[in-house]
Amino acid sequence: MSDAIKHECGIALLRLKKPLEFYKEKYGSAFYGVQKMYLLMEKQHNRGQDGAGFASIKFDVEPGERYISRVRSNKAQPIQDIFAQINDRINEELALHPEYNDDVQLQKDNIPYIGELFLGHVRYGTFGKNSIESVHPFLRQNNWMHRNLIVAGNFNMTNVTELFNSLVELGQHPKEMADTVTVMEKIGHFLDDEVTDLYQECKNNGLSKREASPVIAEKLNLVRVLKRASRGWDGGYAMAGLLGHGDSFVLRDPAGIRPTYFYEDDEVVVVASERPVIQTVFNVSFEKIQELKPGNALIIKKNGTVSEEEINTPTIKKACSFERIYFSRGSDAEIYQERKELGKLILPAVLEAIENDTDNTVFSYIPNTAETSFYGMIEAANDFLNQRKNKFILDNRKTLTKEKLEEILSVKIRTEKIAIKDAKLRTFITDDANRDDLVAHVYDVTYGVIQPSDNLVIIDDSIVRGTTLKKSILRMMDRLNPKRIVVVSSAPQIRYPDCYGIDMSTLEGFIAFQAAIELLKERKMTNIIDDVYKKCKAQENLKDAEVINFVKEIYNPFTDTEISNKIAQMLHPEDIKAEVKIIFQTVDDLHIACPKNLGDWYFTGDYPTAGGNRVVNKAFINFYEGKNARSY
Ligand SMILES: O=P(O)(O)OC[C@H]1O[C@H](OP(=O)(O)OP(=O)(O)O)[C@H](O)[C@@H]1O
Secondary structure (H helix, E strand, C coil): CCCCCCCCCCEEEECCCCCCHHHHHCCCCCCHHHHHHHHHHHHHHHHHCCCCEEECCCCCCCCCCCCCCEEECCCCCCHHHHHHHHHHHHHHHHHHHHHCCCCCCHHHHHCCCCCCCEEEEEEECCCCCCCCHHHEEEEECCCHHHCCCEEEEEECCCCCHHHHHHHHHHCCCCCCHHHHHHHHHHHHHHHHHHHHHHHHHHHHCCCCHHHHHHHHHHHCCCCHHHHHHHHCCEEEEEEEEEECCCCCEEEEEECCCCCCEEEEEEEEEEEEEEHHHHHHHHCCCCHCCCCCCCCEEEECCCCCCEEEEECCCCCCCCCCCCHHHHHHCCCCCCHEEEEEEHHHHHHHHHHHHCCCCCEEEEEECCCCHHHHHHHHHHHHHHHHHHHHHHHHHCCCCCCCHHHHHHHCCCCCCCCCCCCEECCCCCCCCHHHHHHHHHHHHEECCCCCCCCCEEEEEEEEEECCHHHHHHHHHHHHHHHHCCCCCEECCCCCCCCCCCCCCCCCCCHCHHHHHHHHHHHHCCCCCCCHHHHHHHHHHCCCCCCHCCCCCCCCHCCCCCHHHHHHHHHHHCCCCCCCCCCEEEECHHHHHHHHHHCCCEHHHHCCCCCCCCCHHHHHHHHHHHCCCCCCCCCC
């Protein structure tokens, strides 16, 4: 849908708090950290399948010895690829030097990737530039240990141009405008400043350069660095960084848009984008894992002290609800219940669409994410059926025979596995160039379970562009000859671009937007399109905080149902025989189901940062002027 690198990704940071000998003694290997990193990243492959990167730092090495290692891959199965490279290298060293085998110090001195501090990243890149240079972690190298900076983030800034210009104003000459580089240079600039100030202080106190180094490491104030660096950031982010001497941090945006979870005990500190990842990899319970508060940073000093510090004043929390609907794994205890609830809450609309005829309806789902909401929908359907049975039994209790009772109780909600997904890939996060082809071939269908008199209800987690339906699902379902196909989206209609890390950047990509425009044309209301354009144009040069989202006016004349019906019509391939209905979740019910993640800008147009309104404004101008360009 877009043409630049995005970072809707997963991060993993691990700090080993004990000497490496401890892990060798307790867990049998000083490579414990590397092994845990593999699991932390593999368990987040749902967050990115186009690239993966890993960096490690060894503490307290002698000058002249390497202490930072990094490996990145953009190959197919990038996580496996980087760990194959790491393991090959380790095994090679061990084979060449059998004396390393039981000697942790020799291992640490001579083998790369072994260390005390690790950072991992999985990413999905979109159209075009899935080059190795865009794979995190990024490195800013320096001969001063404290000034080495490694960053990886799950983020998107809406104001990269502005941030870039501020670097230029600081006298810098950045080599590119990519947002990761810009953000890293921002942190790097204030890190340099901090190190210089501390060195000056040491010098004034009569310390030599060499004596100053450990003092700088101890005193380095990451809170100050992060406060100064992130002052102008407008976006959603979970930004993780390592400094060469061993400090590390993870900073979350003030609205808590992007997720960050952490866990600490006396052996490790670990941070990941998803909670169950930490639960599984370190075998810890739900309650022991904390969510990093919006606007805060987790600071892990080299000396092992860990603190959560406020960096930016939190705004109203608007954690991304799309994480709950689709992006995160459904194994999180809360997300699992939330997805089920989404399925339950939409059942009344489904019953209406099938005229309560559950006997002649087969319920199913589009794999994989929607499976959980399907369970919720079926629980609610069973409740509905039980009520019907109860009523019949009570109404007829005087005349009911054993046979009739058995007949009534034998009626069930019919569920089948209709759509089968052949590849274990997520099509949504596959780059644009390959997506259409993948969508068209990834699904298969089960024959022989649908009767021509049946309704087929099929739930998906979201309908964004409608490609999955149009290019694949509807035609396949129609081959089964149902009377009617009811497609259910557990998410509301996606109407506005995301600019905080989920790659949905152009308005015309959304089937809901296309439907609204179609309706305006049909009803001879295209003046609204022109008016919105004029209003958008007029505020092009306003400050972000002054910009209003006028694109809402495109949708205002229509009810949700009118737009849903139009979508059904537009996605209906001509050669399909069945009647097609499409039902979307309401925003109110979404909030009931996912009460902690109220970020809903892609559904409502209510952006949690000022930059969001600028982005939607720009997206509409691009649409109107026919420019296939990004809006941020
Ligand atoms: O309307 P569209 O633009 O086609 O996008 C929506 C589809 O993309 C996702 O599937 P994906 O294959 O990424 O993942 P899943 O197997 O986890 O459901 C999602 O589950 C929808 O099926």
